Amino acid sequence: MLNKFIFNSSITRAIANCAYNFNKAQLASSPEINDVDSGIQFKKLKLNDRDLSETILTIKSKKRKQRDQKIIIEGNVLIKEALKAHLKPDKFIFSDIRKLNDFYKDIAKIVGNNVVKSIENLKVPQTDLTFYSALTTCPGLIAIFDKPQLIPKKSNALPITVISDGCKEPNNIGAIIRVCNSLPVSELLLPKGNVDIWDTKSIRGSSGSVFHLPTQTQLSWEEMDQKIGSDDLVLIADNNLSRYKSENVLDYDKIPDELITNKGQFCVIVGGESQGISKEALSFAKTRDWKVVNIPIESTANSLNISNALAIILFELRRKFNLLL
Known part of the structure; x- marks a missing residue:
């Protein structure tokens, strides 16, 4: 039965490929x-x-x-x-x-x-x-x-790389892209597990910002390790503070000036809608100088939308860059 299933599946795929190539030829000959x-x-x-x-x-x-x-x-x-x-x-x-x-x-x-x-x-x-x-x-x-193969980094880009860790909603990833492009950041990296940024709804959610922002998708965490410098400061956007020691937590508006002036490059990690920061992302952060960035909110509010939280952190960083650098 298994061999029969594999055989039938192979035939189905072959027929589908032939049909696709035939249809393209028919379309071209109209x-x-x-x-x-x-x-x-x-x-x-x-x-x-x-x-x-x-x-x-x-x-x-x-x-x-x-x-x-x-x-x-x-x-x-x-x-x-x-x-x-x-x-x-x-x-x-x-x-x-x-x-x-x-x-x-x-x-x-x-x-x-x-x-x-x-x-x-x-x-x-x-x-x-x-x-x-x-x-x-x-x-x-x-x-x-x-699909665009290479989108160049903007000359006015801030020294910030953003990592989206497991975003599953096209509208949310579109909003993240829009925020990143509005600063702009240097690049957006998307490890495996994120929704497709070229999905029609993702494109629409970005309001076209995806056409202008350098992105890399389907990366493994081993590849991420090669793309982020060992001396970069990693900032994790997470409101689940019970996972972290207090000395690793900073309020978004109380990031020390010396962290800004002593670090050349920054990496901001934002988690998915329901799962938050993954174990892989946290393990990656702990191989570098890292902090958790907290955004205090009203106790009756469960959490901020991930793109809103990212916007607050990024624009606060830009404000500090403009003052100190």
């Missing part, structure tokens, strides 16, 4: 239509077009997303932000040619006509567009982009 009024060339797809459905589902698949290096971005605002960040567009999926034409006129001023002409346009029924959308209300335009 006839081009030239809209007379706008001059936009596009391919008109039928309701429930199987080829496009396979393409969308393939990109949304976690394993395929890592291999094919494609991401999905929804809505004019985020697509425009991706273009400003020089992400490479592949396909635009739309239902209203007039709205697409208006959008193209807008973005041509930003990226130029050559980029606009390089995009493959696919016209689908509105019901399909709504089905493909990951959002409650379909924004009217879905784009497929190449």
Whole structure:
């Protein structure tokens, strides 16, 4: 039975791969239509077009997303932000040619006509567009982009690296990215166990900040150990103070000046929504100079949202940097 299951699974995977490659070829061979009024060339797809459905589902698949290096971005605002960040567009999926034409006129001023002409346009029924959308209300335009390979560090970045330890919610990781980009920090590191930062909801939660912030994902803690200097000060954001000795705990607004002036680089670790700081993260911190940063809150409040807590700590650090450095 086991051999039969493995055999059947192998056949299923092979058929799925063949179907995907065939569907991509079919999609590419669809006839081009030239809209007379706008001059936009596009391919008109039928309701429930199987080829496009396979393409969308393939990109949304976690394993395929890592291999094919494609991401999905929804809505004019985020697509425009991706273009400003020089992400490479592949396909635009739309239902209203007039709205697409208006959008193209807008973005041509930003990226130029050559980029606009390089995009493959696919016209689908509105019901399909709504089905493909990951959002409650379909924004009217879905784009497929190449995933950015390297986002450069900003020249004004603070000497802070943030580690997200086990964030499971796309909206929360998006908010963390947005906070990190707003300072900005040098980099955001995400060990294994975090939600995908290129998930559609993560991108939306970041308000496009993910296009501008240097990030590294799917790291092991051994790799993390190589990326954070042995002399860096590690600050753990955690309100579960019972885990720590009192001498290792500081209130966020009482970080001693000498810690700021004596340390060249800083690392801030923020835990997940429900589990908090993992054993692996704590073990990592204890190999360096480390402190737990506490944010006093009203006793009737259970805790702060992780992105809010991170924002309080990071902006307090920036205030001290501006005063002391």
